[in-house]
Amino acid sequence: MEQKSIKPPVEVRYADELNALKSVDTSRKPENWILSPKAVRTFILGGKIVTPDGTVNISRKFYGNDALVERCIITLAGSRGLMLVGEPGTAKTMLSELLSAACCGTSTNTVQGTAGTTEDMIKYSWNYALLLSKGPCREALVPSPLLIGMEKGIFARFEEITRTPAEIQDSLISVMSDQILNIPELGDDGLVLARSGFNIIGTANTRDKGVNEMSGALKRRFNFETVEPVKDVRLEKEIIIREAQNLAAAGHIDMPIDTDAAELLAVTYHELREGVTSEGTIVEKPSAVMSTAEAVSVFYQTISHSWYYGNGKTDIKILTENLLGAVCKENKDDLEKLKAYFRTAVKEKSSKVGGLWKEYSETAKLLK
Numbered sequence: 001m002e003q004k005s006i007k008p009p010v011e012v013r014y015a016d017e018l019n020a021l022k023s024v025d026t027s028r029k030p031e032n033w034i035l036s037p038k039a040v041r042t043f044i045l046g047g048k049i050v051t052p053d054g055t056v057n058i059s060r061k062f063y064g065n066d067a068l069v070e071r072c073i074i075t076l077a078g079s080r081g082l083m084l085v086g087e088p089g090t091a092k093t094m095l096s097e098l099l100s101a102a103c104c105g106t107s108t109n110t111v112q113g114t115a116g117t118t119e120d121m122i123k124y125s126w127n128y129a130l131l132l133s134k135g136p137c138r139e140a141l142v143p144s145p146l147l148i149g150m151e152k153g154i155f156a157r158f159e160e161i162t163r164t165p166a167e168i169q170d171s172l173i174s175v176m177s178d179q180i181l182n183i184p185e186l187g188d189d190g191l192v193l194a195r196s197g198f199n200i201i202g203t204a205n206t207r208d209k210g211v212n213e214m215s216g217a218l219k220r221r222f223n224f225e226t227v228e229p230v231k232d233v234r235l236e237k238e239i240i241i242r243e244a245q246n247l248a249a250a251g252h253i254d255m256p257i258d259t260d261a262a263e264l265l266a267v268t269y270h271e272l273r274e275g276v277t278s279e280g281t282i283v284e285k286p287s288a289v290m291s292t293a294e295a296v297s298v299f300y301q302t303i304s305h306s307w308y309y310g311n312g313k314t315d316i317k318i319l320t321e322n323l324l325g326a327v328c329k330e331n332k333d334d335l336e337k338l339k340a341y342f343r344t345a346v347k348e349k350s351s352k353v354g355g356l357w358k359e360y361s362e363t364a365k366l367l368k
Contacts, residue, residue: 007250009108010101017043018102020056024049030077032153032197033103037073040102044069044095062095063235068225072099075223076155076199081176083161083202086227089291092203095227096157099201104154109145113160119171122146122158123181136185146172150181153195158202162212169218176200176221207289229273230292237266243296244303253307258314260356262299265319268341269295272327277345286334288327298322316356320363339367
């Protein structure tokens with residue numbers, strides 16, 4: 001039986017769309033890119049294309065600033081490193097995956113930055129059994145994402161770069177400046193020149209600022225683009241619904257999506273993130289990450305609970321319990337802020353709108 005991945009890479013998930021775009025893409029493209037900048041934009045932001053087999057709808061995959069996406073593509077086309085920064089949960093990783101898949105055909109050449117990331121994990125390491133038996137040779141070399149990217153002419157993605165020690169970050173400087181990686185152990189054969197198409201896409205959370213601040217020298221090697229949180233409640237609702245549908249399909253959960261509950265959650269996250277309600281009431285912002293990605297997680301948890309334990313209908317009590325866990329997982333003080341939100345904003349909407357908001361307001365007793 002064929003095994004299916006829980007989360008296929010972007011290039012697998014959207015293979016049909018990528019192939020359709022390739023079949024009609026006649027625009028100018030940088031060397032070694034599989035699609036032109038125009039086609040990359042269409043792949044990420046959506047649109048319709050006409051192929052020999054008919055019209056193909058390309059789905060929109062990133063909801064945000066279209067001009068930001070265009071700037072990212074042009075940065076990469078100019079062989080300049082791209083650094084995506086912003087609050088957690090603003091789809092920086094997803095955007096870097098989409099760019100890599102559309103430009104290079106692969107999104108999996110990735111370094112995950114942590115406090116334990118070493119230079120070996122970025123550049124190369126050795127198969128020590130072969131190293132002992134044959135000495136330093138190419139066969140014994142184990143390439144890491146940076147070296148793979150240079151040799152194949154593809155992007156290397158560096159996630160959470162500011163979680164990585166500063167001295168490890170700075171190992172990128174010479175590679176980005178000279179497009180050369182020296183492997184001293186291989187002697188004269190140890191000079192690796194980057195192929196056309198090689199580049200680096202990094203991501204960094206603004207909440208990690210000061211953890212391992214990037215040096216000025218490294219910053220100058222990147223163009224920085226800030227990915228902002230979703231500002232439109234209706235758009236946030238659409239994202240929650242779409243992502244929940246995708247997760248439910250992957251988890252073989254066959255139940256209707258409660259769009260009203262999705263809207264209620266979108267409004268809650270938007271108002272807590274912005275610190276003001278649609279009625280103009282000021283509310284205290286939690287210190288927790290109130291991102292769209294977190295809202296999707298809360299909503300999908302609620303759907304899963306209904307599927308496995310409930311009657312297949314969204315339970316607002318479970319939604320509130322999941323919201324409580326998400327908001328208060330880092331700071332106990334956020335519980336009081338969430339309680340205050342229910343006492344003011346939710347109660348006000350309950351009396352004005354009624355319906356689901358009234359049911360939501362009654363779950364405030366669960367906030368303990």
